[in-house]
Amino acid sequence: DGGITQSPKYLFRKEGQNVTLSCEQNLNHDAMYWYRQDPGQGLRLIYYSQIVNDFQKGDIAEGYSVSREKKESFPLTVTSAQKNPTAFYLCASSTSGVQRDTQYFGPGTRLTVL
Amino acid sequence: EDKVVQSPLSLVVHEGDTVTLNCSYEVTNFRSLLWYKQEKKAPTFLFMLTSSGIEKKSGRLSSILDKKELFSILNITATQTGDSAVYLCAVDRLGSQGNLIFGKGTKLSVKP
Numbered sequence: 001d002g003g004i005t006q007s008p009k010y011l012f013r014k015e016g017q018n019v020t021l022s023c024e025q026n027l028n029h030d031a032m033y034w035y036r037q038d039p040g041q042g043l044r045l046i047y048y049s050q051i052v053n054d055f056q057k058g059d060i061a062e063g064y065s066v067s068r069e070k071k072e073s074f075p076l077t078v079t080s081a082q083k084n085p086t087a088f089y090l091c092a093s094s095t096s097g098v099q100r101d102t103q104y105f106g107p108g109t110r111l112t113v114l
Numbered sequence: 115e116d117k118v119v120q121s122p123l124s125l126v127v128h129e130g131d132t133v134t135l136n137c138s139y140e141v142t143n144f145r146s147l148l149w150y151k152q153e154k155k156a157p158t159f160l161f162m163l164t165s166s167g168i169e170k171k172s173g174r175l176s177s178i179l180d181k182k183e184l185f186s187i188l189n190i191t192a193t194q195t196g197d198s199a200v201y202l203c204a205v206d207r208l209g210s211q212g213n214l215i216f217g218k219g220t221k222l223s224v225k226p
Contacts, residue, residue, distance in 0.1 A: 004156075031212050042118075042202060042216035043157075050211055058213065090156065100212050102148055105156040 003027065004106035006091050011111045013078070013085070021076045021109045023091030031096040032074035033103060036060060037088045046089075049074055050096050078111060086113045116141040120203050120217035128225050131193050135220045137203035138185040147179055147186050148214065150202040157202055160188070193224045 004025045013019045023032065031050050035043040045058030049068040063082025068074055074093075078085045088110050092103040121136045139147065146164045150157035161170045163179035163186055170177050174193075179186045190197055200221050204214040 033212070035216075040123075040218065042120075042218045043204075043214075044216075045213055048211065048213060056211070094212055096212065100206075102159050102162050103212065103214065104159065105150075107155045 004091060004093055004104060006089075006106035006109050008109060009107065011109055013111065013113050015113055016080045018077055018079050019111065021078065021089055021091075021111070023074045023076065023106055024072055025074075025091075025093040025106075026072060027093055027104065028071075029093035029095055029104075030071070031094045031100065031103075032068070033092040033094075034058075034064075034066065034074070034076045035090045035092065037090060037108075043090060046076065085111055087111060116205075116207070116215050118203055118205050118215050118217040120201075120220050122220060123218060124221040124223070126223045126225065127193055129194055131224075132189065132191045133193060133222065135188040135190075135201050135203075135222070136185060137188070137217055139203075139205045139215075140184065141205050141207055141215060143208040143210070144181065145206045145208045145210070148204045148206065149177055149186070149188050150204065152200045152202055152219070153198075160201075190222075193222075195224050195226055198222060198224045 007022045033048040034046040047066040049055035065077045091106040094103040095101045118139045149160040161177045166181040177188045200219040203217045
């Protein structure tokens with residue numbers, strides 16, 4: 001069964017703690033993306049990666065970090081430097097390059113800071 | 115600054131009604147426009163539009179792009195309660211490495 005998985009589904013964090021959100025895909029996609037969604041807002045790009053061991057900042061990268069050590073995995077760390085981390089986080093993947101296809105999304109992780 | 119604007123932001127209709135959702139954009143180096151449906155969790159892909167005037171259709175849903183006037187519409191005929199969702203419009207640009215620009219979405223509520 002091909003797809004994108006994210007874990008955990010819900011995550012609670014105390015202020016000052018770093019947390020890592022998992023994103024795994026078995027679609028053999030080169031490109032992976034992290035988005036943040038706030039109520040009544042569209043998706044905003046945090047980080048993206050077109051290939052293993054390479055990634056770029058999106059529009060709202062401050063307070064976040066990522067790694068891309070494997071093609072299948074693109075974990076996102078929400079650091080204590082992120083001022084308003086409570087949000088819904090979505091991971092996506094796609095083929096890359098000029099002929100890239102649409103992005104496919106995981107089920108999301110809802111992060112709440114207590 | 116590149117932007118995507120959707121209207122209306124929310125809409126309430128009754129089952130059987132036909133609805134039209136709008137998406138306008140101002141971007142440099144347009145590549146494609148995408149529509150997604152989001153029901154509480156992962157957005158699911160509906161359509162990708164690249165050429166003007168060619169309607170894409172899937173069941174009761176259809177969409178068309180106007181690259182001259184820089185907008186797209188998503189039509190849903192004979193709406194059902196299962197169509198209740200947030201509909202997201204996004205634009206991909208040439209040379210952007212796939213960074214999509216999303217609108218804020220239209221929240222559609224279909225009442226029985």
